[in-house]
Amino acid sequence: MSYLGNAVTTMLNPKSLMGAVLLGAIVLALASTVVMFVRRSARRVGEHLxxxxxxxxxxxxxxxxxxxxxxxxxxxxxxxxxxxxxxxxAGASVVSVVVGLAAKDTLGNLVAGFSLVLYRQIRVGDMIRLASPLGVISAEVQIISLGFTVLVDEEKHEVIVPNNIMMGSTIIRVARETGH
Incomplete structure (x- = not known):
């Protein structure tokens, strides 16, 4: 029995290449299992919302x-x-500053997406009026993602609006979908 225990201990030794690879596979398998559980749980909860x-x-x-x-x-x-x-x-801190400056619009959309989801000013199914470069449009909210909000206007055209524009605009809620 001690031979088997020593063999397993040797195989899982993180100082060896084989042990590091095996531990990586174990961590990946555990993380994937937890992610699968999160997805399944979200689907089950989503059926009731x-x-x-x-x-x-x-x-x-x-x-x-x-x-x-x-x-x-x-x-x-x-x-x-x-x-x-x-x-x-240390290198990531320098890179993060450079990437942050280069992706400020994308990061702005991400932060605005957090705000839209958390504060719930608008919800999927709401009818809203929003100022656009073509004038005020009336549209139904179809999708609120972290980067963009997808609206469908009265002519059934998709209007894709960056979230930082949604947060910076005055939105008139015409009707709220019942049950939301």
């Missing part, structure tokens, strides 16, 4: 968070990755 916008957002965010936590835990267990992680963290 009339507005699933916030649920979809929370589910997607939780899935990304599970993989991120799994990677951080894996990097913490493997000694060679700890030193690399420190160097990457």
């Amino acid at each position: 009339s507005d699933v916008t916030a649920l979809r957002f929370v589910s997607a965010f939780a899935q990304v968070l599970v993989y991120l936590i799994g990677f951080v835990l894996y990097a913490h267990v493997v000694p060679e990755l700890r030193a690399l992680g420190t160097a990457l963290l």
Whole structure:
């Protein structure tokens, strides 16, 4: 029995290449299982909700968070990755400033998407009036994602509006879908 225990301990040693790869596979399998559970739970809860916008957002965010936590835990267990992680963290801070400046509109849409989902000023199914470059349009809210809000106007055209525009505009809610 002790031979088997020693063999397993040797195989899972994070200092060896085989152990690091095996631990990575285990962490990936565990994270994927948790993500599958999150997706299944979100589907079950969504069946009982009339507005699933916030649920979809929370589910997607939780899935990304599970993989991120799994990677951080894996990097913490493997000694060679700890030193690399420190160097990457220093480099990532410089890169994040550059990317943040380059993607300020995208990040603005993301933050506005958080606000739209959390504050629920408008919801899927609402009829709204919104100022556009072509004038005021009346449209139904179809999708509220983190980057864009999709509206369908009276002529059945899709109007895709960046969320930072939605948050910066005066919106007139004409009608709210019942049950929301």
